[in-house]
Amino acid sequence: MQCNSVATMLGAYLDGELLPDQTAVIQEHLGGCIQCSSEIAEMARLQRSLRSARGHFAPSAEFRRKVQKQMSSPKRRSWLIWSMPVGVAFATILLTALVWTGHARRSAAFAELADLHVNALSSTNLVDVVSTDRHTVKPWFQGKIPFSFNLPEFSGTDYTLVGGRMVYFHQQPGAQLIVSMHQHKISVLIFQRSVDLGRAFSEPAGVDRGTSFGIEGWQSQQLRFVIVSDADPAGIDNLARLLKLANE
Amino acid sequence: MDPEFFEMLAMPLFDQLYNLAHWLTGDRTDAEDLVQETYAKALKGFKSFEEGTNMRAWMFKILRNTFMTSRTGLKVQNTVPMEDEFDRVDLATHNITPESLLLQLENSQSVMNALSELPVPYREMILLSDMEELSYKEIAEVLAVPIGTVMSRLSRGRKMLRQALLADSSGRSTHAV
Numbered sequence: 001m002q003c004n005s006v007a008t009m010l011g012a013y014l015d016g017e018l019l020p021d022q023t024a025v026i027q028e029h030l031g032g033c034i035q036c037s038s039e040i041a042e043m044a045r046l047q048r049s050l051r052s053a054r055g056h057f058a059p060s061a062e063f064r065r066k067v068q069k070q071m072s073s074p075k076r077r078s079w080l081i082w083s084m085p086v087g088v089a090f091a092t093i094l095l096t097a098l099v100w101t102g103h104a105r106r107s108a109a110f111a112e113l114a115d116l117h118v119n120a121l122s123s124t125n126l127v128d129v130v131s132t133d134r135h136t137v138k139p140w141f142q143g144k145i146p147f148s149f150n151l152p153e154f155s156g157t158d159y160t161l162v163g164g165r166m167v168y169f170h171q172q173p174g175a176q177l178i179v180s181m182h183q184h185k186i187s188v189l190i191f192q193r194s195v196d197l198g199r200a201f202s203e204p205a206g207v208d209r210g211t212s213f214g215i216e217g218w219q220s221q222q223l224r225f226v227i228v229s230d231a232d233p234a235g236i237d238n239l240a241r242l243l244k245l246a247n248e
Numbered sequence: 249m250d251p252e253f254f255e256m257l258a259m260p261l262f263d264q265l266y267n268l269a270h271w272l273t274g275d276r277t278d279a280e281d282l283v284q285e286t287y288a289k290a291l292k293g294f295k296s297f298e299e300g301t302n303m304r305a306w307m308f309k310i311l312r313n314t315f316m317t318s319r320t321g322l323k324v325q326n327t328v329p330m331e332d333e334f335d336r337v338d339l340a341t342h343n344i345t346p347e348s349l350l351l352q353l354e355n356s357q358s359v360m361n362a363l364s365e366l367p368v369p370y371r372e373m374i375l376l377s378d379m380e381e382l383s384y385k386e387i388a389e390v391l392a393v394p395i396g397t398v399m400s401r402l403s404r405g406r407k408m409l410r411q412a413l414l415a416d417s418s419g420r421s422t423h424a425v
Contacts, residue, residue, distance in 0.1 A: 011403045015377065017384050045353040046410060050378035052356040053363060055263065057270035063280050064262060067287055071255045 003029075003036055010036065014043050088122040114213050116167050117187040117228040120176060126185075127163030127178050137164045137177065145173045149190050149223055152246040158182065159239055179239060186229035186239060193222045216240045220247040254294045257303050258287065264304070264380070265311055271375050272315050274364060282318065286311040305382060309390045312372065324368040348417035349410070362412040370405030377402055 006029050012018050013026045030037045095118055120126060129140040134151035141148070144166055154161050162178040167189065174191040214236045217226040225243060227236050265286060270279040290297075290310050297306055315321045352358050363371060376387045377398075387402075388395045 008399060008403050011406060012384070012399055015384070017399075042349070042353060042410060043406060045350065046359065046406065046413075047378050049354060049356045049359040050363065050374060053267075053271065053360060053375065053379040055267060056360060057267045057276075057279070059263060059266035059280070059283070063266075063283075067262065067284055068255075068259065070284065070287065071251065071259065071291065 003033060006036060010040055010043065014040060014047065085122075088118070092118050092122050110215065112169065113189060113215065113226055113228055116169065116176060116189060117213065120165060120167075120178060120187060121185055126165075128165040130163040132161050134161060137161060140164060141166075141175050145175055147190075147192055147223065149175065150246040151177070152242040154179070154242075157238075157242065158235065159186075159242070181229075181231050181235050181239070184229055184231035184235065186227060186231055186236065188239070188243065189226045189228065191224045191226075193219065193224055218244065220244060223247065251291065254291050258290060258307060261304055261307055265307060268308065268375060268380070269311060269315070271364070271379075272312075272368065272372065273318075273320055275320075278318070278320060282311060282315055285314050289314060302386060304380075305386045305390055308376065308380070308382075309392075312390055321368075346414070346417065349414050352413040352417040353410070358413060358416060359409070362409050362416065365412060366405060366408060370401060370408055373398065373402045373405045374409065 006026060009018065009022065009026055013023065018026065030040060095114065129137055131137050131140075132154075134153065138149070138151055141164065151161070158181050160180045162180050162185070164175060164177045167174050167176040169189070169191060172191060172194070174189055177188040177190070179186045179188060213228055213230060214233050215226065215228050216236050217224065218240065219225070220243075225240070225247075227240055227243075229236055262283075266279060266283050269282040269286070270276065273279045273282060286307065290307055293310070297303070316325065363374060366374070372391070373387070376382045376390060377384075382390065384395050384398045387398045391398070393401075
């Protein structure tokens with residue numbers, strides 16, 4: 001056997017990556033070839049020396065702390081979820097206080113929509129139908145609301161469907177879907193077109209400075225949609241886009 | 249996705265990832281940026297990590313892809329011609345290994361210096377194989393190349409390394425004389 005034909009296989013032999021019959025071929029060749037056996041001995045020495053590349057560079061303690069902190073900040077947020085009742089109660093008090101201090105410029109409709117969101121979050125049962133499956137959530141509303149709507153596919157997006165509940169706004173029934181994005185909860189409120197959503201609808205997107213809740217509303221055929229959340233505006237916007245596509 | 253679970257799996261790899269990043273970038277600040285970005289991306293994409301698969305190889309892959317899209321990585325891609333065809337340098341060029349080369353092969357400082365001089369496509373092969381002891385299959389997965397490419401590039405990388413050490417050793421002996 002030619003040395004050149006085994007040359008590329010020597011490394012694989014050293015690494016134990018050859019099939020048994022290939023290994024046998026190489027071993028037989030090495031037994032009779034001084035060049036290749038000297039070659040493999042060199043390779044083995046080099047490989048042994050290369051092990052010291054491991055741990056050659058060590059991260060500073062300061063840098064480790066920095067990354068550790070970066071890792072654990074989402075953990076603190078998840079801790080907030082566990083303390084949700086306290087947090088939500090506090091948020092509700094804050095929201096109530098803000099409503100109380102009277103921002104005349106904010107319409108009552110917006111406050112009510114935000115209240116629907118906060119009410120759901122502070123409720124002991126966040127949703128009446130618990131399911132991440134849109135094919136379970138949508139039929140649940142059948143017979144409960146006088147209209148139907150479409151839900152987009154959330155898998156593969158940042159959003160997860162948590163479930164749905166019924167709500168009333170100005171004595172009109174509507175659907176409230178709870179969608180989570182990372183640790184944020186988002187309310188999607190769906191009403192019939194005839195329902196007057198006031199300013200919440202006249203200003204399609206924005207953040208209410210008083211409460212910091214983001215809100216986005218739009219109309220699709222006979223339905224009116226409003227999204228309320230503390231999530232970032234881009235997050236709200238993307239969800240709105242998904243819903244618009246599903247209800248075109 | 250559970251960040252605590254992620255932290256539990258990913259933080260033990262911190263030293264290894266940093267070491268690999270430093271070997272790739274050759275610079276502390278760049279290595280820190282690379283590791284930090286790797287952890288951020290991995291946490292974000294942790295959903296796609298399949299439990300039971302190799303977390304280490306998965307993190308290496310993210311780190312390596314992040315490196316390749318970094319400023320240094322792009323420069324590497326642009327300047328180093330990728331030769332996946334193993335050039336058949338005649339192995340029988342030296343029958344007897346010079347004593348000086350044997351010494352160099354065992355001198356880890358010389359080996360480390362030669363390794364850091366190696367072009368990235370070969371350096372990363374040797375780092376993943378000889379340093380991290382990943383299997384060819386795992387390396388192929390991390391680098392997204394066929395196993396045949398792993399074999400030929402690794403073989404060429406090791407040869408280049410030995411040639412560098414040989415040049416180094418003969419340079420030294422001349423110098424000593």
